[in-house]
Amino acid sequence: DSGVTQTPKHLITATGQRVTLRCSPRSGDLSVYWYQQSLDQGLQFLIQYYNGEERAKGNILERFSAQQFPDLHSELNLSSLELGDSALYFCASSNPERGPISYNEQFFGPGTRLTVL
Amino acid sequence: AQSVTQLGSHVSVSEGALVLLRCNYSSSVPPYLFWYVQYPNQGLQLLLKYTSAATLVKGINGFEAEFKKSETSFHLTKPSAHMSDAAEYFCAVSPNYGGATNKLIFGTGTLLAVQP
Numbered sequence: 001d002s003g004v005t006q007t008p009k010h011l012i013t014a015t016g017q018r019v020t021l022r023c024s025p026r027s028g029d030l031s032v033y034w035y036q037q038s039l040d041q042g043l044q045f046l047i048q049y050y051n052g053e054e055r056a057k058g059n060i061l062e063r064f065s066a067q068q069f070p071d072l073h074s075e076l077n078l079s080s081l082e083l084g085d086s087a088l089y090f091c092a093s094s095n096p097e098r099g100p101i102s103y104n105e106q107f108f109g110p111g112t113r114l115t116v117l
Numbered sequence: 118a119q120s121v122t123q124l125g126s127h128v129s130v131s132e133g134a135l136v137l138l139r140c141n142y143s144s145s146v147p148p149y150l151f152w153y154v155q156y157p158n159q160g161l162q163l164l165l166k167y168t169s170a171a172t173l174v175k176g177i178n179g180f181e182a183e184f185k186k187s188e189t190s191f192h193l194t195k196p197s198a199h200m201s202d203a204a205e206y207f208c209a210v211s212p213n214y215g216g217a218t219n220k221l222i223f224g225t226g227t228l229l230a231v232q233p
Contacts, residue, residue: 002160033220043207043223056220082180090160094219108161109151 003027004109006091010116016078021112023094025072031055032074033094033106034066038087049074078114086116119144121191121208127214136180136195138227140208143189149211150191151221153184154177156204164206167191178202201229 015018025032034046036059044057049068052076060066063081068074078085091104124139142148165176172184174225182193194207208224 002162004160031219035221035223042225045220045222048220058220092161092221105151105163105166106219107163110160 001095002107002109003033004091004107006089006109006112008112008113009059009110010113010115012117013081014117015083016080017081017116018077019081019114021076021078021089021091023074023076023091023093023109025074026095026107029093029095029107030072030077031094032068032072033092034076035090035092037089037090037111040084041087043090078105082117083116086114088113103106119210119212119222121150121210121222121224123208123227124227125188127218127228127230127231129230130198132200133140133197135217136193136198136202136229137197138193138206138208138229139193140182140193140224142191144208144210147186149219150178150182150184151209151211152180152193153207153223154188154204155207155226161207163208164193184194196229198229200231203229205229 007022020027030051033048039044046060048056050067056083066076073105088111092108094106122141136204152164161174165174169186175181180195180227205226205228207226209221
């Protein structure tokens, strides 16, 4: 158990719909990362938040957005869903304040499997 | 831009045989390098990491990897494969400049099968 939780575990929805994925980081971790794992694109970095602020963006579509709340949990919002958005979405957390050795060590949640029909 | 290349999307070994999973990186600065393992229907678990302390890195479950700057490689090895090692393995690179982000850039993964 990494200490990172993600809900829901599975999500089935239809094209054009909007969904919200939730992530709770490890206790004390300030950074949250979202990754997408699909057969076509592999594992891709989407976006990072650090202590409530957006820190970096990767290959995130404009239809997708995220935020990190004061209690440090994060939500990834996916809208106008398309068949190609079907994937496993991972959240990871880390805490750079813990020192340089663990600076880049990210702990992954179990993922949310999104199926768009 | 940083990237990693994993050679061999599928590797099959016999139980007890040497495991060798290949990873080459591309980076203009000394990177942080990682190996993660993903078991079926599970998240990613960190096996080991290179953060410029020692070139030979030992991880969990008997795995180790050696950072070779001259070859830009970070291959993962285990002397004797066990059935429980069957999983998908990902090599990843992260910027090492103490900057604003330490996002991970993953390779395409290598699926390891262990034959009895």
